[in-house]
Every structure is written in structure tokens, then in C-alpha cells.
Amino acid sequence: MQTTQSATGTELADERHGDGRPLILLHGGMAPREYWDPVVPHFDDFAAIIPQRPGFGTCLDDPEETSADEVLDREADYVRTLVDGVDGDPILLGHSYGALTAIEAATDAAVEAVVAYEPAVLPERFREEADLADRMERLLEDGHRREAVKRYIEQVLHPEGIDDLDAWLAEWPVWPDCVALAEEVIRMNRAVERYRLPDRLDVDAPALVLTGTDGPDFLRKSARAVHRAFPHSRLVEFDGISHSGPAEAPELISAEVDAFLRA
Known part of the structure; x- marks a missing residue:
């Protein structure tokens, strides 16, 4: 693990693998x-940087102090700190x-570029009725x-329903x-x-938006909306791939990302 100090003095932790263009x-x-463990070997021409998200590990001193309104800003600032600390302009790949x-x-x-696999954006009608947090x-x-x-x-994770949640949880590495x-x-x-989601995202870098046919329908809709909001974007939908696309099909996803970056 490598640590970085943010502008506010918070210690940020990340893992680094390989050499090359920062990813x-x-x-x-x-x-x-560890979600990215199956993915990293397919990006051996890159310097992969895997941060521990604030509040989900050692890099946030007191997550209880952070309000819901601050969560996204806090994490975006964390990513910007990482961006400022690497050589050259990195590629951001998020799930x-x-x-x-x-x-x-x-x-x-x-x-250099943004790659977004099924961003957590709710369609307007879905968002208006969302009450999961409550x-x-x-x-x-x-x-x-x-x-x-x-x-x-x-x-x-299973909006389509699941027959035996407890059995699935028993096999889930992060449970309990x-x-x-x-x-x-x-x-x-x-x-x-x-x-x-704004009508137009203020992002100059080219973007690749990815989605899978086996993921939640609302996230597929959101992926299309995000694609339209980017000024420079390409949308790719994978047949038979779920919301866990990067870990589920790392070779397929990485090949698409590599082709996009080469183009």
C-alpha cells in the first residue's frame, strides 16, 4: 500500500501495480x-493505481463526520488528489x-480519458421514487x-430477484x-x-461508457444518458454481461478499453 496526503491532511491509501500510462x-x-484483482493482469502495459475508497478502509479518519451531501464531493476530491500525484494525465476507469x-x-x-462501467446514476423517474437510503x-x-x-x-446487486439470498451471501467474499x-x-x-445528471457534463476528455445486457435495466438506461451527456463519448453494450462486468469478463472489458484508448 502507498499513502498520499490530501489537501486537508487526510491520509489516502492505494495499491500500485506495473509501469506505463497511469490507470x-x-x-x-x-x-x-480486491474487486480489480481479475482485471489488473489484463492491463499489464499500464501503471494500475487502486485506491481504497474513503470510508471503506483506512483512508478516512472519521467517516461518521461525513454527511450524505459531502460523500460524492469527498470522493471526487480524493480522486483529484491521486490525479495530481501521478506522472502525466491518468485514465480513470470506474465501476x-x-x-x-x-x-x-x-x-x-x-x-487522458474516462471509462465508466454502468455509472451509479438513477433515471429521473426512478430517482424520484428511490427510498433505499431511508x-x-x-x-x-x-x-x-x-x-x-x-x-x-x-x-x-439483485434487482431482478434472487431465490436464496443467504446462500448467495455465504459465497460472497466480503460478507459479513x-x-x-x-x-x-x-x-x-x-x-x-x-x-x-446534467444535460451536458463539463468533461473535455474523451469518454467510454460501458454497460451489459444482463445488468439492471435502469443502469442500462442511465449509461445511455451519461453517454449523451458527455461531449465526446462512445457507448458499448456487452451481450450477456451483468453489472459486475469488469470482474466478470475482464478480458473482454479490457480489450474494449484498450481499443478505445488506441483509437
């Missing part, structure tokens, strides 16, 4: 930085909430911490340790629920 990999949701963070960071950072908070207040996190998993992150996940979800 910052931003994980999403409740995924740990889900990490993709949203990459987009926000790129509005005020010198980056439902999780009520469960947490009633002492049902595990159930609160399960609601997130059901709605975000991720239950400790319930408060941070609520703040993150509230930030997503409040985020409004």
Missing part, C-alpha cells in the same frame, strides 16, 4: 479494492459508484444492521465484514438518490 481503478458500491466518482472528478482534473436507515435504527445491508444487496459499513453505504445511496 486509476475506482471500485463501486460495497466492493473492496458503478466508482464510475460516478470518476465522472465527477474529471470535471475538474486533467485526465429504508436502510430505519432498519439500522431498529437494530437490524444485517437486514439493512441485505436491502442494499437485494435492490442494487461489509455489515460494518452500513452507515457509509446509507450515505453513499443517499448521495446517488440526490444526484442529478
